[in-house]
Amino acid sequence: MTEVYELECIKCKERYPKDEILYVCRRCGGLLDVKYDYSAVNVDEIDACVGKIGERAALGGVWRFRELLPFSEEVSPVSIGEGNTPLYRCERLGKKLGVELFVKHEGLNPTGSFKDRGMTVGVTKALELGVRGVACASTGNTSASLAVFAARASLPCYVLLPKGKVALGKLAQAIMHGAKVFSLQGNFDDALRVVIEFCEQENVYLLNSVNPFRLEGQKTIAFEIALQLTLGDVVGGSSEHSVQKSRDYWEVPDRVVLPVGNAGNISAIFKGFVELKTLGLTESIPKMTGIQAEGAAPIVHAFKSGAEEITPVEHPETIATAIRIGNPVNAPKALHAIKSSDGYAEAVSDAEITAAQIELARYEGIGVEPASASSFAGLKKLVEAGIVERDESVVCIATGNLLKDPERAVSVCEAPIEVPASVEALKKAIAAQHH
Ligand code: F0G
Numbered sequence: 001m002t003e004v005y006e007l008e009c010i011k012c013k014e015r016y017p018k019d020e021i022l023y024v025c026r027r028c029g030g031l032l033d034v035k036y037d038y039s040a041v042n043v044d045e046i047d048a049c050v051g052k053i054g055e056r057a058a059l060g061g062v063w064r065f066r067e068l069l070p071f072s073e074e075v076s077p078v079s080i081g082e083g084n085t086p087l088y089r090c091e092r093l094g095k096k097l098g099v100e101l102f103v104k105h106e107g108l109n110p111t112g113s114f115k116d117r118g119m120t121v122g123v124t125k126a127l128e129l130g131v132r133g134v135a136c137a138s139t140g141n142t143s144a145s146l147a148v149f150a151a152r153a154s155l156p157c158y159v160l161l162p163k164g165k166v167a168l169g170k171l172a173q174a175i176m177h178g179a180k181v182f183s184l185q186g187n188f189d190d191a192l193r194v195v196i197e198f199c200e201q202e203n204v205y206l207l208n209s210v211n212p213f214r215l216e217g218q219k220t221i222a223f224e225i226a227l228q229l230t231l232g233d234v235v236g237g238s239s240e241h242s243v244q245k246s247r248d249y250w251e252v253p254d255r256v257v258l259p260v261g262n263a264g265n266i267s268a269i270f271k272g273f274v275e276l277k278t279l280g281l282t283e284s285i286p287k288m289t290g291i292q293a294e295g296a297a298p299i300v301h302a303f304k305s306g307a308e309e310i311t312p313v314e315h316p317e318t319i320a321t322a323i324r325i326g327n328p329v330n331a332p333k334a335l336h337a338i339k340s341s342d343g344y345a346e347a348v349s350d351a352e353i354t355a356a357q358i359e360l361a362r363y364e365g366i367g368v369e370p371a372s373a374s375s376f377a378g379l380k381k382l383v384e385a386g387i388v389e390r391d392e393s394v395v396c397i398a399t400g401n402l403l404k405d406p407e408r409a410v411s412v413c414e415a416p417i418e419v420p421a422s423v424e425a426l427k428k429a430i431a432a433q434h435h
Helices: 043-047 054-059 062-068 091-097 115-129 141-153 168-176 188-202 212-218 220-231 264-278 298-305 331-340 350-363 370-384 406-412 423-433
Strands: 005-009 032-036 087-089 100-105 134-137 157-162 180-184 255-259 287-293 344-348 393-398
Touching: 032 212, 043 054, 043 062, 054 062, 062 115, 062 220, 087 220, 091 100, 091 350, 091 370, 100 220, 115 134, 115 141, 115 212, 134 141, 134 188, 141 157, 141 168, 157 168, 157 188, 168 180, 168 406, 180 188, 212 220, 212 264, 220 264, 255 264, 255 370, 264 287, 264 331, 287 298, 287 331, 287 370, 298 331, 298 344, 344 350, 344 370, 350 370, 350 406, 370 393
Parallel strands: 100 393, 134 157, 157 180, 255 287, 255 393, 287 344
Antiparallel strands: 005 032, 087 100
């Protein structure tokens, strides 16, 4: 719907026409952002979502917010029914921590991660631009999502995965859906470096989060959270949380906590909240709080030391393979999001991640992969440190599904107990459990 947009360098502000295939600024190498003329945006059409009226509202998911996506009315989306993920109220864990806790379960997207929101926009853009094929480097989820969307769009798809460091469920998706999968002898950062050059040389469209259009899809997480809180469209718990505190504004939480790898998602969600405020739909912006694994925490180091830029981590290591990234390409956008929203950045250990994964699974029935559990692990740590205040309303983003990494889940849980095929044997085995 929004045809009036350009690409702008976040550093030197150089502008580029919308149909130019470009991932970083040609002049200074800075990241690009999609810039709209907000005065041309039909705010009433977006606000109609609250009343669940109108054509857009009926669409649901990412494309209900088409007013804030970079396409003309004629373009038809490549969609697999992404978005519309539930926002869970988590009373048990919230009470334990003393905060009002919600989890936005992005692992319930069609391919099991939030990447689908970015890919529906990115692959629709790829078809509009008429590219020969699509490609990405990935710790797994991006490749799984891209493989599915490429199949729907009949586009050749190339993915580079760090050898031996991709969870089984993700690999299964990428190969089953027909991507050409390469196992790169190196880590994610090496894979990204190689795929960027490959795309430039071969006229293949790059769909890592350095592609600014992908982030336009992912910013709809912010829109959905605000909409769900405003409508009281929350799963579980008592409904003392107001359906609508004020009809004048959409509601936002005090804080959003999420895992950070290549740092695209935190940048995208921040942009979404900024847009809602710019359009006069909300009054404030949640504190954007990024969590990294201790062995892969360049953004946390930069934030805590007050450095303007990150120092890449040479050999990133964590069991949360999705965020095993040492040189996040979107770091400048992420640091800006964290600082200008009065947010925070924290690192968590692999043991803390595992504990959080088990707590979410057993206290709230929310099954997530390790990287996704880092958000809750980080929140716990920040509450203990007094950085997150009691009674804050907090939304943790669960970025990926438990089934993505079945091997890890099996390795950290109790093994099934083998029993002979008789009721007596079963009862005996259960009784033995209680001793
Ligand atoms: N959580 C999960 C489950 C992820 O797969 C990723 C990133 C992140 C969090 C971090 O998001 O990169 O936007 O900061 N996965 C990418 C991939 C790198 O290739 O699937 P980010």
